Amino acid sequence: MTFFKALVLCFFLAITMPLPTLATNHIVGDGLGWTVDSDYTTWASDKTFVVGDSLVFNYEAGWHTVDEVNESDYNSCTTRNSISTDGSGATTIPLKKAGTHYFICAVPVHCISGGMKLSVKVQDSSSSSSSSSSAAPSAAPSPSGKGSPSSDDTPAATTTTTTIPTIAAPSPSGKGLPSDDTPAATTTTTPTMQSASSATCISPIVAFFFIVSWILIN
Template identity: 40%
Template sequence: MVSKTVIVTFGIASILFPTAAMAIEYVVGDASGWTIEYDYHAWAENKVFLVGDKLVFNYAPLYHNVLEVNSTAFERCIVPPNKEKFSTGNDEIVLVSPGNKWYICGVSGHCAAGQKLAITVQDKNPPTPSSSVHAIPFSGIQVFLAAIVVVVTIKL
């Protein structure tokens, strides 16, 4: 039988560190998928992309593809020569580093028709405080829930 200590430890850890394994999978364009004449700026506007999250591009592979490009190629809809194209129709791109990311469709005219996505990826860990005082990064609700786990487990 599992000891109470193990249950308490895992219970508290899961409450205090809930984002440790909570990468989000974003389906680009939601139900519309990756297509022309869609407002990807509006789609991405209220989303927070973090390192470790995943973008999923769903599209008809005979008609579209995905390229990760730089800001100039994005703005001008330039398909760089010899650039790797994602072309499976169900491409998954893990966001491995923070910063600005740009994606376009490399099929002629599609980028100009709005098939392009620009996002900013944030680091999963917030920057460390600049002062010598280090705050405990737990919210009140996390501490409260951890206390409930302890009390319930002790009564078991």
């Protein structure tokens, strides 16, 4: 019995535990890599960078470098206060904190006229993992302001009225006299029945707990 209680607890924890956010390695420049005559602003514009992700710079060693700098040095393409620098040809920069990070090539002409500069805005992992639920679309108004009939409303009964005239009996003289009787009316009411069907879906989780509870009781 203890085993089944532990099994139920583990199952409950498994379905309520949030999924971990997987880190992404972003290859800077994709197939082109880290090189001159590239537009890294456009490359980064359609990407989401999260704490825990990494930037991978692929380039030819001896020709380029990867320097992480502050915003001022990024704008002026200088490396006087570089946070980090590497020229191995394969540089991986882990994004450890949220905020904007700046990277340039230490060769001035490559940064100034070659476009070898990159800025990425890194989001906190908790803010990126929370997904916003899409609101259900509201029903569109019917044209001409006419409301659509509700499926829950019961249609009114259909009433058919048939009038049968009464013919007066002939008088002794053979001439028919008009009758003072009001013509009888036959009313037939035909109700329109509404059929409704319903389907009951049992959640697999509810079924699972029902089976486990039955085993524990017996």
